[in-house]
Amino acid sequence: MDIRKAKQEDVREIVRLLADDELGSKRERNEDPLPETYLEAFKQIEAQRGNDILLGIEDKEIIGCLQLTIIPGLSRQGMKRAQIEGVRVKQNVRGKKVGEALLKEAIAHAKLEGCGLVQLTTDKQRIDAHRFYERLGFLASHEGMKLSLEGIKE
Numbered sequence: 001m002d003i004r005k006a007k008q009e010d011v012r013e014i015v016r017l018l019a020d021d022e023l024g025s026k027r028e029r030n031e032d033p034l035p036e037t038y039l040e041a042f043k044q045i046e047a048q049r050g051n052d053i054l055l056g057i058e059d060k061e062i063i064g065c066l067q068l069t070i071i072p073g074l075s076r077q078g079m080k081r082a083q084i085e086g087v088r089v090k091q092n093v094r095g096k097k098v099g100e101a102l103l104k105e106a107i108a109h110a111k112l113e114g115c116g117l118v119q120l121t122t123d124k125q126r127i128d129a130h131r132f133y134e135r136l137g138f139l140a141s142h143e144g145m146k147l148s149l150e151g152i153k154e
Contacts, residue, residue, distance in 0.1 A: 006054070054109075066102050080116065
């Protein structure tokens with residue numbers, strides 16, 4: 001498997017991967033034509049330094065992805081941190097170390113960028129994902145919270 005940064009022409013396949021599970025199918029719009037919001041978001045990701053989508057490629061096919069964002073901060077004495085989001089592996093290759101390879105690449109990149117820690121969030125319903133991340137050394141050390149801004153008036 002090769003790992004590379006995503007390009008704009010990969011967006012359709014990335015969305016397909018993000019939508020290819022029970023939770024993702026409710027969150028994503030894997031439609032033809034692809035909603036313009038995805039292409040606009042990808043342009044913003046590309047334009048932002050330290051924000052990349054990494055792809056696992058096998059036989060010219062995208063079989064896994066994740067988004068890695070380097071975040072400068074003042075807390076912890078100005079420590080940079082890396083945020084990992086949107087981790088997905090194609091269903092027919094799960095269990096073949098694709099996700100592990102992507103995470104290890106992201107962690108290596110975070111170290112090169114001078115990050116002091118790598119953090120991620122995972123849905124509470126993704127029990128298998130929790131075990132996977134724990135096996136790679138991640139600890140459930142904090143309670144994550146989210147606020148949906150849909151429908152909130154100013």
